[in-house]
Amino acid sequence: MTLVEVSGLKKSFHGTEVIKGLDFSLERGKCIALLGPNGAGKTTTLRMLSGLMKPTSGSISFSNYGKGEDIRHLIGYLPQFPVYFDWMTAKEFLQYVGRLAGLSSREAKGRTMELLKRVGIEEATNRRIAKFSGGMKQRLGIAQALIHRPLLLMLDEPVSALDPFGRREVLELLEELKKETTILFSTHILNDAEEVCDKILFLHKGRIVESGTMEELMYRYTEAKIDFSFNQKADKYETLFAASPLVNSFKIQGDTVTVEVTNLEKARSYFLNRIAEENWSLSKFEISSMTLEDIFMKVVGNDEPVDNTITKRIG
Amino acid sequence: MMSQWITLLQKELVEMWRNFKWLWVPITFILLGVKEPLTSYYMQPILDALGGLPKGAVIKLPEPSAAEVLVEGLSSYTSIGVLIIVLTTMGIIAGERKSGVAAMILVKPVSFISYVTAKWMGGLILLVFSFFIGYLATWYYTGILFEWISFGDFLHSFLLYSLWLGLILTFTVFCSSLFLVPGTAGFISIATVLIYTLISGTLTKWMKWSPSMLTDYANQLLAGQSLPTAANPAAAITVTATIILLTLSVVVFRKKELAA
Numbered sequence: 121m122t123l124v125e126v127s128g129l130k131k132s133f134h135g136t137e138v139i140k141g142l143d144f145s146l147e148r149g150k151c152i153a154l155l156g157p158n159g160a161g162k163t164t165t166l167r168m169l170s171g172l173m174k175p176t177s178g179s180i181s182f183s184n185y186g187k188g189e190d191i192r193h194l195i196g197y198l199p200q201f202p203v204y205f206d207w208m209t210a211k212e213f214l215q216y217v218g219r220l221a222g223l224s225s226r227e228a229k230g231r232t233m234e235l236l237k238r239v240g241i242e243e244a245t246n247r248r249i250a251k252f253s254g255g256m257k258q259r260l261g262i263a264q265a266l267i268h269r270p271l272l273l274m275l276d277e278p279v280s281a282l283d284p285f286g287r288r289e290v291l292e293l294l295e296e297l298k299k300e301t302t303i304l305f306s307t308h309i310l311n312d313a314e315e316v317c318d319k320i321l322f323l324h325k326g327r328i329v330e331s332g333t334m335e336e337l338m339y340r341y342t343e344a345k346i347d348f349s350f351n352q353k354a355d356k357y358e359t360l361f362a363a364s365p366l367v368n369s370f371k372i373q374g375d376t377v378t379v380e381v382t383n384l385e386k387a388r389s390y391f392l393n394r395i396a397e398e399n400w401s402l403s404k405f406e407i408s409s410m411t412l413e414d415i416f417m418k419v420v421g422n423d424e425p426v427d428n429t430i431t432k433r434i435g
Numbered sequence: 436m437m438s439q440w441i442t443l444l445q446k447e448l449v450e451m452w453r454n455f456k457w458l459w460v461p462i463t464f465i466l467l468g469v470k471e472p473l474t475s476y477y478m479q480p481i482l483d484a485l486g487g488l489p490k491g492a493v494i495k496l497p498e499p500s501a502a503e504v505l506v507e508g509l510s511s512y513t514s515i516g517v518l519i520i521v522l523t524t525m526g527i528i529a530g531e532r533k534s535g536v537a538a539m540i541l542v543k544p545v546s547f548i549s550y551v552t553a554k555w556m557g558g559l560i561l562l563v564f565s566f567f568i569g570y571l572a573t574w575y576y577t578g579i580l581f582e583w584i585s586f587g588d589f590l591h592s593f594l595l596y597s598l599w600l601g602l603i604l605t606f607t608v609f610c611s612s613l614f615l616v617p618g619t620a621g622f623i624s625i626a627t628v629l630i631y632t633l634i635s636g637t638l639t640k641w642m643k644w645s646p647s648m649l650t651d652y653a654n655q656l657l658a659g660q661s662l663p664t665a666a667n668p669a670a671a672i673t674v675t676a677t678i679i680l681l682t683l684s685v686v687v688f689r690k691k692e693l694a695a
Contacts, residue, residue: 170542173692192544203535205446207453219442220543264539 122183123148123272123302124169129178131164138164140326141178146272151298153313154306155416156323162306163200165323166276169304170197182271193222196265196301200276202257206250210241210260213249214267221268228267235263239293255286262293266301273297275305279312291316310413322419330419341415344384346391348377349404357400366390375403440549447557456523460561464569467515471508472576475499501582502657508573509596512566513650517628520600521607524558525621528611528688547689555608555681562604563597570596584657592653595666598673599649603628605680612684612691646673 124146131139139161146152154162167173169180171192182191204213211232218228236242239259244252252260258278265273278294279287294316297303307313313320314334322330332340350357354377361370361379366387370379381387388407395402451457474481499507528551531537541550574589606627610620635647642648643665652666 172538172542190544192542195542197542199535199538201535203539205450205536207450216442216446217540217543220439220540220545222439222544268543 121148122146125179125181125183126169127179129165129168129180130176131161131168131173132176137176138326139168139175142323142326142328144321144328144331146302146304147319148271148302149298150318151294151303151305151316152319152321153317154304154321154323155308155310155313156306157308157420160323161326162308162323163276166197166274166304166306169272170195170274172197193268194271196268196270196273198258198261198265198273198275198278200280202261202264204249204257204260207248209246209248210236210252210263211245213260214263217264218267223268231267235266239263240289255282258282258286258290262290266297269301271302273301273303275303277307278305280307280309287312310416322416324420330415337415341418344381344387345408346379346381346384346387347404347406347408348379348391348400348402349406350375350377351401351403364390436546436549439545440553443545443549443553444556447554448560451557451561456561460519460523461565461568463519464512464516464565465572467511468508468569468573469576470511472504472573472580475504475507476580499581501577501584502659504577504581505573505584505592505657506654508577509570509592509650509654512569512596512600513632516566516600517603518625520562520604521621521624521628523561524604524607525611525624526617527554527558527608528684529614529617529620530611532691533615533617548685551608551612551685551688552681555605555684558604558608559601562600566597566600567593588657591662592657595649595653595656595670598670598677599646602646602673602677602680605677605684609680609684609687612688644668644672646676649673 122145126145127143129139129142130137142165154165156162164173168175180191182194185191185194208216214232214235215225215228218231219225223231233245236245239262241256241259241263244256249257249260258281262275262278265275275294279290282290291312294303294305298316305317317334319333320331320337321328330337348354348357352375354372354375357377358372361367361372361377366381366383368380368382370377379387384407391405394400395405528537531540537550541547570589570593574584574586577584603624607620607624610624611617614620614623632647635642635645639648643663646669648665648669652663652669656662
């Protein structure tokens, strides 16, 4: 069941088009990652969805919600760099925000205690936010986004600024929250998207260049690869690979050749045979299937230099 | 809607308490007002204590009337007082937008009207409260040291001055909504008030109904004259201008994108 339908969404700043027409829908109860390098337009997209920015054109429609109605009731939003009233305590802030979101004073109190516990900053209940660490602010941010039980929880780079422990905990929290609400979160870290999300939207230069579930994407892009490393320059094997069956494409870099094939099983036995028969001077023979990162690179465009903002972390 | 507005207002009041505005603004206003009756009364003893006037110098300090002392005291509210009002109010919206906390609040279903008007009301309460006890202290000391001005005249003049000061506050709120940087909002507010008062003071013939004339009318009242007939339309115009500026503040704020 569709929760949000976005169509033809565009946004320009001072004549420069940053978002160049997005069409996508969010399914209720799913966790969706908005994945893209820095500057792809992730934050702008989330801000438009949350109502903080007005689209230049296009529409965002929530199911069962009319055009003029206030969608902010349905949304919980955590900006990339959450800011608070530093003079408030965590408890005061959550209660304040809860009251603003329309909860009764009793509800707001109950929900506050519940959420402080849930995001794991219970011990800081009565501490001034000014004294919070970055990780605690992020957790408080998630708590404030959840206070009115939103249908759609939007998080802008929720784990990017955290250390490995904090990151682990927040991801686990998201895993749990998935059961209750629809989550849309942006990230430039592929592992995070891979780990908690059902669906991935690849955003690049203001466009969705690819989308789908992990399985779909893997299936769509799995052209298994075989890496060959030779003891000498690989150039002289060029004609050999060009003439080989089963090879979709290949790339020669120095002494290594990367070959993309359609049928991994067949290709493997074919090449192993030839290696043995012709006695290739091989130092390495490796079979690797595509990772999300490879897919990303492929989707974003092969000819582009490797963007070092796409980082792969070992968690 | 209403409970949300009260929540917003409460937050403003608590914030002003936590950052000590509830202490220093009233205290400054008391000092501003009390200075005049005290120095006027004790000028002779002060001069004597400092060695007196040189022999032969005959300076007879005229004893000011109670009304003069009170009017003089009030004049510091329209000068330094205005400065304090602007300084404490200029960041009221601009500051929150600049820090990003406004975006945190306004992704919640908060009405823009409530957000702006609750802030305005918070500022107004602080202003009226501070001005009241400051002016009350002035009136009290003037009464003790000089003569008592009737409490009715005191209240009446308080009301007229409050209207003018309230308009300045509202204009500052408007600037705070219009500009992103609190400093700009403050500067524009002060400059506008100065220029306006200047024009209003020179072109008195055409400016009878001008809000800034309310203070002149209040002074005339304290001096024992009757209130000029232009006072009522001037008051009405002040209230109207306040409402218009407040409305504009909301309109301007709503048009701006929250996330810069």
